[in-house]
Amino acid sequence: xxxxxxxxxxxxxxxxxxxxxxxxxxxxxxxxxxxxxxxxxxxxxxxxxxxxxxxxxxxxxxxxxxxxxxxxxxxxxxxxxxxxxxxxxxxxxxxxxxxxxxxxxxxxxxxxxxxxxxxxxxxxxxxxxxxxxxxxxxxxxxxxxxxxxxxxxxxxxxxxxxxxxxxxxxxxxxxxxxxxxxxxxxxxxxxxxxxxxxxxxxxxxxxxxxxxxxxxxxxxxxxxxxxxxxxxxxxxxxxxxxxxxxxxxxxxxxxxxxxxxxxxxxxxxxxxxxxxxxxxxxxxxxxxxxxxxxxxxxxxxxxxxxxxxxxxxxxxxxxxxxxxxxxxxxxxxxxxxxxxxxxxxxxxxxxxxxxxxxxxxxxxxxxxxxxxxxxxxxxxx
Numbered sequence: 001x002x003x004x005x006x007x008x009x010x011x012x013x014x015x016x017x018x019x020x021x022x023x024x025x026x027x028x029x030x031x032x033x034x035x036x037x038x039x040x041x042x043x044x045x046x047x048x049x050x051x052x053x054x055x056x057x058x059x060x061x062x063x064x065x066x067x068x069x070x071x072x073x074x075x076x077x078x079x080x081x082x083x084x085x086x087x088x089x090x091x092x093x094x095x096x097x098x099x100x101x102x103x104x105x106x107x108x109x110x111x112x113x114x115x116x117x118x119x120x121x122x123x124x125x126x127x128x129x130x131x132x133x134x135x136x137x138x139x140x141x142x143x144x145x146x147x148x149x150x151x152x153x154x155x156x157x158x159x160x161x162x163x164x165x166x167x168x169x170x171x172x173x174x175x176x177x178x179x180x181x182x183x184x185x186x187x188x189x190x191x192x193x194x195x196x197x198x199x200x201x202x203x204x205x206x207x208x209x210x211x212x213x214x215x216x217x218x219x220x221x222x223x224x225x226x227x228x229x230x231x232x233x234x235x236x237x238x239x240x241x242x243x244x245x246x247x248x249x250x251x252x253x254x255x256x257x258x259x260x261x262x263x264x265x266x267x268x269x270x271x272x273x274x275x276x277x278x279x280x281x282x283x284x285x286x287x288x289x290x291x292x293x294x295x296x297x298x299x300x301x302x303x304x305x306x307x308x309x310x311x312x313x314x315x316x317x318x319x320x321x322x323x324x325x326x327x328x329x330x331x332x333x334x335x336x337x338x339x340x341x342x343x344x345x346x347x348x349x350x351x352x353x354x355x356x357x358x359x360x361x362x363x364x365x366x367x368x369x370x371x372x373x374x375x376x377x378x379x380x381x
Contacts, residue, residue, distance in 0.1 A: 005024070005029070005175060006020065006024070006178070006184070007319060008317070008321060011320070011321055012321075019183060020178075020182070020183065024176075027184075032168060033174075035307045035331055036174045038307075039307050039309045040172075040309055040329055041174075045275060046269070046273045046274060048281075050262070050263045051260050053260060053261070053282050053284070054259045054266055054282075055347070056347040056348065057235070059231065059349065059350045059351070062235060064231050067230065067231050067233075067234025067238060068230040069234070070237045071228070071230035071232075074213070074233070074237055075120055075128060077127065078128075078129075078210065078211055078212070079213045080128065080213070080214045080215070081128065081131060081212045081214075081216070082113075082217075082227060083131045083133070083194070083215050083216065083218075083292075084113065084131070084132045084133065084219075085191050085194065085218070085288070086098065086100045086134055086138075086142065086219075087133055087134055087135035087191070088135070089137055090102050092362065093368060094362050097138070097141055098142045098145065099138075099220055099221055099359075100220040104223075104371070104372050104381055105381050108145075108149075109220050109223065109359070110145070110149075110220070111149070112223065112375075112380065113225070114130075114154050116227035116228065117130060117154060117227060117228065126154065126155055126158050128228070129158050129159075129160065129207075130154060130160070131160045131162070131203055132160065133163070133191075134162070134163055134164070135164050135188040136188070139161070143161060146159065163197065164190075164197050165188070165193035165196055165197050165200075166187060166189055166193075167187065167331050168185060169186075169314060169316075169329060169330050169331075170328065170329045170331075171328055171329070172327070172329060177314065177317075177328060178317040179316060179317070180315060180316075180317065180323055185314070189331065189332055189333055190307075190331075190332025190333040190334060191332075191333070191334060191335045192332065192333025192334045192336075192337055192338070193333050194335050195300040195301040196301050198301060199298070204294070204298055204301060207294050212294055213294055214236060214237065214293060215292045215294060215297060216232070216290075216291050217288075218289050219358075221358055221359045222287065222288065222289070222356055222357065222359075223357050223375055223380075224354055224356065224357045224374055224375065224380065225355075225356075226354075226355065229289070232244060232246050232348055233291055235348055239344065239346050241293065241342075241344045242292065242293050242296035242342040242343060243266075243290060243292055243296060243339055243344070243345040243346075244290065244346045244347075245286070245289070245345070245347045246347075246350055247259050247284035247285055247287065247347050248285045248349065248351070248356055249285065249352070250280075250282070250284075250285030252280050253280065254271075255271055256285040256286055257269055257271055257286040258274075258279055259284040259286050259347055260282050265339070266340075267337065267339045267340055268334070270308065270334060283349075284347055284349060287356045287358075289355075296341070299338075299341050300341060303337075303338045303340075303341045305334075305338060306333070308332050309329060310329075312328060312329075312330050313325055313326065313327055314326070314328040
């Protein structure tokens with residue numbers, strides 16, 4: 001069975017064979033085979049026949065004063081936590097380390113967000129807990145960075161690190177891949193593993209024990225994100241939602257998902273999976289900012305999430321154990337596939353200025369320069 005998934009197994013030295021066998025025996029082979037067949041071999045273009053635009057509320061049409069009051073009362077009572085997705089590396093920025101450690105004028109992305117959380121510090125007490133999802137590739141470096149910077153003033157007991165889940169990368173023939181160190185290549189399984197990882201690490205129970213009712217989630221690389229935005233949090237509380245999403249009007253062809261009704265359920269259309277030109281039919285760009293009820297998080301943790309295909313150039317050992325860099329298959333879950341489980345989901349559309357400035361590239365669009373300029377313009381730096 002092992003040789004079927006890894007034809008070059010017999011060419012490995014004994015120590016490597018033992019290590020590979022141990023990893024292999026921990027894998028869910030049926031899930032791997034089914035995922036390969038369903039997502040790659042028998043892949044179908046996404047059908048948008050039963051998809052339409054999601055209803056939304058414009059920020060100008062809400063009572064910001066009332067919503068802010070609702071949010072701040074809940075935050076100060078310890079009912080709102082922050083959930084940060086920070087599993088990526090700064091590779092595309094030519095930055096050696098976790099993306100969250102990238103700095104502008106000596107201020108890291110992590111610190112930019114910590115400063116906003118600290119606004120709610122009361123005397124020596126902070127009512128906000130910060131849950132941070134890392135990955136195997138950056139977990140230890142992230143922990144060391146926080147420690148070296150004294151957790152940016154956030155009490156250490158308020159920060160909870162956990163790693164996202166994993167799935168093996170495969171060749172186009174469906175074989176497992178070997179890393180340069182002769183280990184089976186296991187890669188993060190995308191941000192959709194966040195709910196299961198919260199549960200398996202005991203953090204859903206931790207939230208429940210602390211009386212947390214609402215969780216504000218965002219990505220590490222939106223440099224102007226309004227962490228714990230009181231308007232969004234307040235709307236979530238006011239409407240008693242399971243999910244409340246923040247959106248922007250996307251530019252034509254912009255590389256953001258589109259919030260939409262899919263077969264009568266709210267969700268997100270990933271831009272990489274839409275037919276050409278189809279993305280411009282939808283008016284709400286997903287910018288990865290949401291508020292969840294903790295009851296929804298528990299529900300999402302038991303929701304079966306589909307895998308999506310990402311073709312990537314990966315370094316691995318070929319059949320003769322030579323190191324090559326070729327296109328291979330990574331399989332990822334997307335957190336928004338859990339939205340179909342929500343009975344109450346509201347979308348708040350905001351202006352992108354001061355809300356969304358992603359740091360994706362070293363140069364050009366969504367780059368270090370554009371992010372830095374937006375930080376300066378917003379008076380953050």
